[in-house]
Amino acid sequence: MKILGIETSCDETGIAIYDDKAGLLANQLYSQIDLHADYGGVVPELASRDHIRKTIPLIQAALKEANLTSGDIDGIAYTAGPGLVGALLVGASIGRSLAYAWNVPAIAVHHMEGHLLAPMLEDNPPQFPFIALLVSGGHSQLIKVTAMGQYQLLGESIDDAAGEAFDKTAKLLDLDYPGGAKLSKLAQLGDSHRFHFPRPMTDRPGLDFSFSGLKTFAANTVHQNQPLDEQTKADIARAFEDAVVDTLVIKAKRALEQTGYNRLVIAGGVSANQTLRQKLAELMQKRHGHVYYPRVEFCTDNGAMIAYAGMVHFKNHLTTDLSITVKPRWPLSELSTDNNPII
Incomplete structure (x- = not known):
């Protein structure tokens, strides 16, 4: 089972492919540090536009890295919040649309749950x-x-x-x-x-x-x-x-x-x-x-943690409908109370 993960919550475009048997197959990351450096902080509109430019090429690069085609992907996970609303909408729109086009489920992931589960990608995960x-x-x-x-x-x-x-x-x-x-x-x-x-x-x-x-x-x-x-x-x-x-x-x-x-x-x-x-x-x-x-490269925003979290939700049959909705503010505690925490 192979899950494509898309992370676009702020100023890094992260794309990864995680397999439940073989582990991480591909991990692509583009940072917008140089883009925002002149402003001394993240400019939301510029971040959104750069995600639009980078997400599809990085998905193509991840598929090439893993030696896969779109037909090998069993589900697509994307960050639905919290984060910058414009940036989130880029990943959510692309992820949900590709899932529809490829006829696979889409899984919306909480950004902080992705971070929380990042150590699970290591050889000695916590119990x-x-x-x-x-x-x-x-x-x-x-x-x-x-x-x-x-x-x-x-x-x-x-x-x-x-x-x-x-x-x-x-x-x-x-x-x-x-x-x-x-x-x-x-x-x-x-x-x-x-x-x-x-x-x-x-x-x-x-x-x-x-x-x-x-x-x-x-x-x-x-x-x-x-x-x-x-x-x-x-x-x-x-x-x-x-x-x-x-x-x-x-x-x-x-x-x-x-x-x-x-x-x-x-x-x-x-x-x-x-x-x-x-x-x-x-x-x-x-x-x-x-x-x-998590290893240092998985401490900051990345697609690997989103792909892994998506895999967990996919196995629990938590997938999204065709609507494209994001939550710029989304308390992690809500995941424990919602019957379906995915938006």
Whole structure:
């Protein structure tokens, strides 16, 4: 059974083909970083237009990579939300239309469920139940996962997500877009003792996150240390990264203690952060548990995670009708309550 996955939720066009017996057969990815760099962030209209240009050629490339034809595809999965509405509509329209033309089912997939299931693509996938820490540019969430499709939101960011805070702080340090990864690289050169940033919302009960105040603290620190030399930039980057990482680790530990689970999954763009991986590995070692990650190329948006999630839904007979509908805002918890979570 072979599923074609289409991911177009934001600024990356991801196309993949997943086989339930042979695994991942093809993975094509096009990033729009260069397109949006001059604007310092994603321009939704430009993102949508670029998806229109790239999606079909990437589907053709994926079929060629897998040495398949359209007749070999058993279903098409596409991201239906959350994300940028125009970008989502490109993938949904192409995916649903190809499914109709090829006479195969279409499967609409929740973007964050794709991230949550990305570690399942690895050789040593996690077993249920587990806690999932989903950290990306748009989301910071702790999810209790008891089974496939059974998700309980334990905590989330009440303002900026962790990845968004990384990018905004990087901009304060005059780092090129997208700045999150560049900030982390710069932080490796920083002195961890020069500045100390607060660990927001860790001095009170609960599992919610808040990173906007941390970004403001970083802005004030930048202002107070003008003009910035390169070492000061690195020291601020280190203090900021340490604060975010510590906050995520503290909240993840609370979620594990609250549920009694000893398995932790971390996914999303920020899960590629090496400092965060190291700290979570140390946490789980102390708890005699295990932490699971997707490989680095599957931390950011990609078609492989959508194809895999589509495969799961396809086997559960959750497919879509002919309507083309997307959900720019779509809480992951809705998947546990809908009889058919696919839109």
